[in-house]
């Protein structure tokens with residue numbers, strides 16, 4: 128294999144639309160730039176699809192649907208399994224590509240490629256486990272035959288923070304279930320998805336099953352595709368604001384939806400917790416992906432007895448983190464995705480400070496090129512600070528102190544979001560009590576990372592609808608068909 132260099136990995140990607148198994152430029156010939164968030168330099172240009180291109184991709188998905196649904200489940204699984212092997216074999220070049228377009232440190236990009244691949248392995252195994260049923264009707268004469276069928280052509284919209292894993296988490300179950308699809312990656316990070324499309328094609332995915340459109344006009348391209356009505360499903364990962372808009376668009380033709388939306392994760396540390404483990408978990412829950420994750424700990428609530436010590440240790444760890452371009456050795460904190468993200472984080476920190484929060488470390492942007500923000504710890508954060516309500520999506524850890532379990536739970540649940548909560552305690556009864564009372568789809572119990580392809584990921588309240596991964600993940604792409612049988 129030739130050496131993996133920055134230019135070689137960018138060059139290796141076909142920067143066109145992938146429609147019906149063919150690479151094609153945008154109908155208008157337009158392109159848009161993809162930049163390195165660590166330097167601001169343009170990496171390359173990719174095809175800029177219009178609504179007509181989006182509809183052409185939908186045509187391809189619709190044409191391929193019937194044959195694909197009839198494709199043997201075992202073979203569908205084996206395509207995913209081959210793609211899993213290919214992802215791991217090419218982990219190094221794909222990680223570099225991801226770091227270049229998204230900014231996260233190389234070690235995290237390698238981790239994401241492995242995590243992304245794992246969804247393909249998991250759903251390769253699930254493809255052959257789609258079940259059904261046969262039962263006697265209560266009156267004893269009729270029979271119920273129940274089977275599962277693919278939902279049909281599906282639209283998959285993915286975000287920039289996990290450019291590959293958020294794709295495989297949707298593509299894996301769609302392929303396994305027998306759905307064709309149109310995928311629209313985020314405009315900031317299209318390259319990982321384009322590379323993935325080629326890997327799936329090489330793994331034997333038939334033409335038209337996966338179509339990828341890149342565009343700088345997500346709304347203008349996707350709305351007509353959604354409203355067309357031939358797609359039967361939309362799976363979206365992104366902000367709650369866009370999710371809400373897409374739900375409205377889907378209502379028109381009653382598309383099924385899966386929505387992985389924003390989060391505002393509380394991180395509760397009780398006096399009886401293992402403090403070393405809590406600080407370690409806090410670092411993971413806060414700093415994975417530079418804080419740019421919907422699962423990121425957004426609010427730390429620490430019981431009074433250990434609050435000062437927790438803040439001291441977290442500050443020590445946060446202030447020691449090396450900041451830099453994700454390609455550099457030892458860097459832990461890469462750039463945020465764009466200058467707007469930096470401005471938003473800075474605004475939230477300033478707002479908290481104005482309302483009385485104390486900045487223990489960080490609290491400022493980093494001079495020079497790129498979109499860097501210092502790892503930041505705040506204490507005495509008041510409940511009315513904006514960052515108690517809004518997703519920070521950056522390396523900022525706000526700490527508040529509580530006295531009682533009830534108080535902690537009330538604060539934790541005082542949000543429209545409900546994706547994940549983290550709980551650190553060594554009291555087993557409290558652990559289960561608090562886990563049950565947290566209004567979230569997921570809980571990290573003495574654990575700072577919950578994501579796992581074999582587990583059901585998703586939120587309640589305005590964090591979304593549906594679950595991805597686990598044994599339920601494939602259900603999002605299946606319909607239940609009931610046949611009433613007369614004997």
Ligand code: ADP
Pocket residue numbers: 284285286287311312313314345346347349350364365366367369370372373
């Ligand atoms: P973020 O604010 O983190 O970028 P978004 O929700 O804006 O999150 O983006 C997530 C995904 O949704 C991206 O692929 C983006 O292009 C897409 N998107 C944004 N706005 C729309 C829209 N109006 N219609 C369809 N997709 C959209």
